[in-house]
Each structure stands twice: as structure tokens, then as C-alpha cells.
Amino acid sequence: MTLVAWTIGILMFWPILWTFLTSFKTEQDAVLMSQLFSTGWTFENFGIVQERSDYLRFAMNSVIIAFGSTLLCLLFAIPAAWSMAFSPSKRTKDTLLWMLSTKMMPPVGALLPIYLIFKEYRLIDQHIPVLIIMFMLNLPLVVWMLFTYFKEIPVDILEAARMDGAGIWQELSRVLAPMALPGIASTFLLNVILAWNEAFWTLKLTDVHAAPLTVFIASYSSPEGLFWAKLSAASTMAIAPILILGWFSQTQLVRGLTFGAVK
Amino acid sequence: MSRIELNAVRKNFGTLSVINGVDLDIYDGGFTVFVGPSGCGKSTLLRLIAGLEDLTSGHILIDGRDVTELGPAQRELAMVFQSYALYPHMSVRNNIGFPLKMAKQSEAVIDAKVRKAAETLNLKDFLDRRPGQLSGGQRQRVAIGRAIVREPKAFLFDEPLSNLDAALRVQMRLEIMQLHKSLGATMVYVTHDQVEAMTMADRIVVLNQGRVEQVGSPLELYDRPKTLFVAGFIGSPKMNFISGALASKHGAATIGIRPEHVQIGDASGAIHATIRIAEHLGSDTFIHVDSADLGAMTVRATGNIEAAPGTALSLTLDPARIHRFDASGQAIF
Numbered sequence: 205m206t207l208v209a210w211t212i213g214i215l216m217f218w219p220i221l222w223t224f225l226t227s228f229k230t231e232q233d234a235v236l237m238s239q240l241f242s243t244g245w246t247f248e249n250f251g252i253v254q255e256r257s258d259y260l261r262f263a264m265n266s267v268i269i270a271f272g273s274t275l276l277c278l279l280f281a282i283p284a285a286w287s288m289a290f291s292p293s294k295r296t297k298d299t300l301l302w303m304l305s306t307k308m309m310p311p312v313g314a315l316l317p318i319y320l321i322f323k324e325y326r327l328i329d330q331h332i333p334v335l336i337i338m339f340m341l342n343l344p345l346v347v348w349m350l351f352t353y354f355k356e357i358p359v360d361i362l363e364a365a366r367m368d369g370a371g372i373w374q375e376l377s378r379v380l381a382p383m384a385l386p387g388i389a390s391t392f393l394l395n396v397i398l399a400w401n402e403a404f405w406t407l408k409l410t411d412v413h414a415a416p417l418t419v420f421i422a423s424y425s426s427p428e429g430l431f432w433a434k435l436s437a438a439s440t441m442a443i444a445p446i447l448i449l450g451w452f453s454q455t456q457l458v459r460g461l462t463f464g465a466v467k
Numbered sequence: 468m469s470r471i472e473l474n475a476v477r478k479n480f481g482t483l484s485v486i487n488g489v490d491l492d493i494y495d496g497g498f499t500v501f502v503g504p505s506g507c508g509k510s511t512l513l514r515l516i517a518g519l520e521d522l523t524s525g526h527i528l529i530d531g532r533d534v535t536e537l538g539p540a541q542r543e544l545a546m547v548f549q550s551y552a553l554y555p556h557m558s559v560r561n562n563i564g565f566p567l568k569m570a571k572q573s574e575a576v577i578d579a580k581v582r583k584a585a586e587t588l589n590l591k592d593f594l595d596r597r598p599g600q601l602s603g604g605q606r607q608r609v610a611i612g613r614a615i616v617r618e619p620k621a622f623l624f625d626e627p628l629s630n631l632d633a634a635l636r637v638q639m640r641l642e643i644m645q646l647h648k649s650l651g652a653t654m655v656y657v658t659h660d661q662v663e664a665m666t667m668a669d670r671i672v673v674l675n676q677g678r679v680e681q682v683g684s685p686l687e688l689y690d691r692p693k694t695l696f697v698a699g700f701i702g703s704p705k706m707n708f709i710s711g712a713l714a715s716k717h718g719a720a721t722i723g724i725r726p727e728h729v730q731i732g733d734a735s736g737a738i739h740a741t742i743r744i745a746e747h748l749g750s751d752t753f754i755h756v757d758s759a760d761l762g763a764m765t766v767r768a769t770g771n772i773e774a775a776p777g778t779a780l781s782l783t784l785d786p787a788r789i790h791r792f793d794a795s796g797q798a799i800f
């Protein structure tokens with residue numbers, strides 16, 4: 205059993221490991237696929253990549269788009285999910301399903317009209333429009349996630365607070381918010397990761413000025429043939445920040461999630 | 468401490484009418500228990516008193532003051548929920564102190580009152596724990612502590628013990644009764660467990676389909692049930708009901724007799740029966756018998772009685788203990 209789990213784990217982790225190791229190889233070594241470990245380790249790929257394209261600008265754009273769109277999502281999704289979880293109406297179920305159904309459409313279907321709108325109004329390669337597309341893209345998912353978290357909060361506890369003399373504001377700040385926060389935090393993190401890695405729209409709608417790290421990686425994959433070591437170095441640099449963020453927040457999140465676990 | 472009056476209280480959920488005109492007087496300092504089968508509206512009635520549901524029509528008065536339009540906070544009642552409903556992110560200390568904090572009491576007063584409640588409820592060693600780190604019984608005590616600290620006008624309990632195991636339930640039952648004695652407070656307690664109702668209440672309100680069937684002391688309900696429903700609901704094992712010739716002979720559509728008021732004798736008696744199965748409790752034996760004349764009956768015999776299935780015996784009904792009911796289920800006294 206453990207053996208199977210390990211095998212699957214290693215298989216899934218393999219591409220990431222390969223990318224990581226390759227980023228430290230010379231280009232000559234990198235094309236020899238059979239050889240996992242390089243003979244001569246080098247950092248020069250990272251240097252070249254940084255020199256040739258401005259990593260920091262791409263990274264900054266990723267931060268703006270991922271965090272900005274996620275915050276915008278939360279701004280709209282928290283009240284929406286809140287009212288659906290705590291005062292549902294007859295249509296709440298249908299609304300939720302409808303929202304999810306928008307995620308079932310292949311994005312290519314919407315690409316052309318949106319691309320044309322962007323072209324027409326000169327929105328391509330600008331931060332705010334891309335951020336808004338990302339926001340609209342992820343909003344249904346964020347509402348769903350928050351809804352399931354809020355739904356877990358027992359109504360009894362809110363009623364107990366009311367019996368205990370809490371006014372609406374105290375109920376919100378002292379009882380609801382502390383219980384809802386872990387759910388909001390993990391939704392936030394997950395959505396930042398999703399937005400960070402989103403490539404379909406960002407590749408089409410940005411170019412230089414507002415381009416995030418996905419574009420940065422892509423720029424190493426085509427024009428001048430195969431430079432696997434540099435591509436790998438670029439990929440490693442692109443996913444490093446989000447991996448570090450995930451790593452640091454995981455203990456925080458696990459603690460947050462378990463402390464609501466009282467029924 | 469206070470008196471709660473319900474006048475013609477009705478509650479509909481959409482088109483479903485759940486409480487159908489309840490008039491009830493809950494005395495100051497009493498221990499009133501609402502019992503009834505699942506879905507009869509016990510919780511809804513309690514929540515109407517608490518202010519957690521709005522009335523469709525009718526009035527609720529506390530100490531003569533009409534509170535129908537007031538929110539739960541202004542009614543100054545405390546409620547203990549079946550699920551405990553503790554605040555998971557707060558320590559036991561802050562859970563118990565929360566109502567006082569909401570009432571803007573000073574830190575010193577809160578501290579003293581929390582300490583006192585914790586002492587009463589044996590929670591002193593757990594004050595700094597979170598609810599998640601407590602057992603079911605301890606959580607229930609915290610919930611009770613949270614209710615007693617602000618000295619409410621009355622306590623409302625909604626099946627507070629049903630998540631506890633049997634032994635703990637008996638213990639907590641005693642603790643709540645003791646608390647009632649020492650505080651002298653008005654308590655309203657909802658349960659579907661008629662043993663709990665019989666042992667704890669000074670007054671039982673039997674509810675059925677959103678109506679009050681009967682109100683009375685436990686023994687009143689036991690000895691003089693006003694309806695067939697109450698007769699069948701109160702008492703364990705259930706009262707035996709007999710209709711047909713024997714009932715007509717007593718001038719009733721149905722007669723009822725409790726298992727403890729049926730005597731068994733040897734097979735020479737008037738009413739013949741055979742033993743189907745026997746339950747041995749040690750102190751008592753419940754004997755389930757089949758009788759050609761009366762149908763299936765349950766007999767309760769004191770002590771441990773030898774009762775092999777298939778054995779023939781005879782039954783004698785204690786004539787003074789026969790309850791008579793008319794065709795509409797009302798008792799004929």
C-alpha cells in the first residue's frame with residue numbers, strides 16, 4: 205500500500221523534479237534526457253534568464269493580477285455566499301448550480317468575443333482589464349468555496365449569540381467572523397494559486413507591459429528552438445514564489461481549519 | 468424568575484401549520500416539560516418563547532409584559548441547545564462570560580461570576596480549554612454555565628441531554644434538577660423521552676401535532692390521562708388498549724390498562740393467553756402475551772418471573788385501574 209502511494213507520489217512529482225534539476229544543468233547536459241543528474245552544476249541559466257527578460261516585472265504583474273483579482277473576488281463573493289448560506293431562498297440552489305455551469309463551458313468559446321472587445325477598446329496588455337477577466341473567471345468558484353465553508357457554521361451558534369444578547373454587529377465580529385475566517389483564508393490562498401497559474405487568458409490578453417509569469421515562461425518555449433535548461437530555470441523562478449507562499453501558509457491554514465471543528 | 472404566558476399562539480411555516488393555537492401558563496419557579504412525538508412542534512414552541520421564531524398570531528407575555536414583538540436578547544431568557552452551540556474559537560472562560568460581556572459588565576464582575584459558575588458546575592480545571600477539547604458532558608456543563616451567569620428570567624432547554632450516553636444522561640438529569648432547586652428559577656425543558664419528563668417535571672405539557680393534549684403533574688398524566696394519545700404516550704411499557712366486546716361491557720369504545728395493572732394467574736382464570744416472549748430486567752419482567760379475547764398484551768410483573776414462551780396462563784385486569792375512552796379518543800371519567 206505504502207509502496208503504491210510512494211510510486212504514485214513520485215510519478216506525479218517527477219515533472220517538477222525534472223524541471224528543477226534541469227534548471228541547474230548546462231544546455232548540453234539538459235538535452236541528454238536519460239541523465240537525471242548533471243555533471244556540472246551551474247547557476248548561469250538563472251543569470252541569463254534574468255538578464256534577457258525582466259523577471260521582476262513579470263513577477264510584479266503576477267502579484268498584481270493574482271492578488272488583485274482574488275481580493276476583488278472576495279469583495280463580491282463574501283456577501284453573496286453569506287446571504288446564500290444564512291438566508292437561502294427558494295432559488296438559491298438553482299443560482300449556485302447556474303454559477304457552476306458557467307465554469308463548464310470551454311473558455312475558448314468566449315475567447316473570440318472577449319479578444320475582439322479588448323482589441324476594439326485597446327485593453328490588451330493592461331493590468332486592470334486582465335485583472336477583471338481573471339476576477340470574472342474565478343468568481344463562481346470562489347462563491348462556491350465560501351458557500352460550502354459558511355454552510356458548515358452551525359446556525360445554533362448564531363442563535364446562541366443572539367440569546368446571549370449579542371447585537372447584529374457583535375454577532376458578526378465576535379462570533380461569525382472568527383468562525384468564517386479560516387474558510388475565507390483558504391479560499392483566498394487557493395484562488396491566488398489558481399490565478400497565478402492561469403495561462404490561457406493571460407497568454408492571449410497580455411504581451412509585455414501587463415504580462416505575468418506565465419507569459420514569461422512561454423517566451424522561453426518557442427522562438428529560438430529548444431533551450432530546456434533556460435526554460436526550466438524560467439519555470440522554476442515562476443513557480444517558486446507561489447510554492448513558498450503555499451508552504452508558509454499551510455501550517456496556518458491547517459490550524460485555522462481544525463479549530464472550527466466543533467459541532 | 469418569572470411567569471410566562473402563551474395566548475392563542477400560532478406558527479405557520481409557509482402553508483404548514485406547526486403550532487395550532489396554544490394557550491399555556493408557565494408558572495414562576497416551576498419545572499415545565501414539553502413532551503411529544505418527533506415533529507409535534509416542541510422545539511418550535513420553545514423557540515417561539517425564546518424569540519428565535521416570529522409568531523404567526525397570538526401573544527407571549529413574560530411577567531405580564533407583552534414580549535411578542537421583542538427580539539431574543541430583550542426577553543432576558545437563556546437557552547441551552549441540543550448541540551451545545553458553544554463558540555468554538557473561545558475558551559471555556561470566554562464562552563461562559565460571553566453574555567456578561569454583551570451586557571457590558573466589568574471585567575472584575577465577569578471574572579467573579581464565571582468563577583462561581585465554574586465552581587457550581589465542576590469546570591474549574593477546564594476554564595482555559597477550548598470546547599473542542601472537552602467531553603460531551605463537559606460541553607453541556609459549559610452551555611449551562613453560559614446560561615446561568617447572567618441570571619435570566621427563565622431557562623429554556625431543548626433536548627439538552629440527547630447527545631449524551633445513558634449513564635451521563637442520568638447524572639446530568641440530576642444536576643439540572645439540583646440546579647433548579649438551588650436557583651429556584653423557572654425552567655422549560657423539551658424532551659421526547661417520557662422517562663425524562665416523568666422524573667424531572669413538576670408539570671408536563673403533552674403536545675401532539677401542534678396542540679396541547681394535556682397539562683398536569685406527572686402522576687396526574689399517569690393516573691388520569693385525558694385522551695387516548697396521552698394514555699399511550701405516558702408510561703413505559705405502553706398502556707394496553709382493548710376495543711370490542713370487553714370495551715363495550717365497560718361502556719366505552721376503547722379501554723386501556725397499564726401493564727402493571729394486569730395480573731397473571733394459572734391457566735384456570737377467565738381470560739386465557741399464551742406467552743410470546745419475556746423481557747427480564749431483573750427488578751421487573753415484561754411479559755408479552757397473545758390472548759384470543761384481547762389480542763396482544765404486555766404485562767409487567769415485579770421481580771424475576773419464570774416465563775417460558777408458549778406457556779398458557781390467565782390474565783386479570785384490575786377493575787379500578789381501567790381507563791375508558793369514547794370513540795373520539797376522549798377519556799370518560
Ligand SMILES: Nc1ncnc2c1ncn2[C@@H]1O[C@H](COP(=O)(O)OP(=O)(O)OP(=O)(O)O)[C@@H](O)[C@H]1O
Pocket residue numbers: 480483485503504505506507508509510511512659
Ligand atoms: N424552519 C422551518 N421551516 C419549515 N418547517 C419547519 C421549520 N422548523 C420546523 N419545521 C417543521 O415543524 C414541525 C415541528 O418541528 P419541531 O422541530 O418543532 O418538532 P419537534 O417536536 O421539536 O421534533 P423533534 O422531537 O424531532 O425535535 C416539523 O414538521 C418540522 O418539519
Ligand SMILES: [Mg+2]
Pocket residue numbers: 509510511626
Ligand atoms: Mg426538537
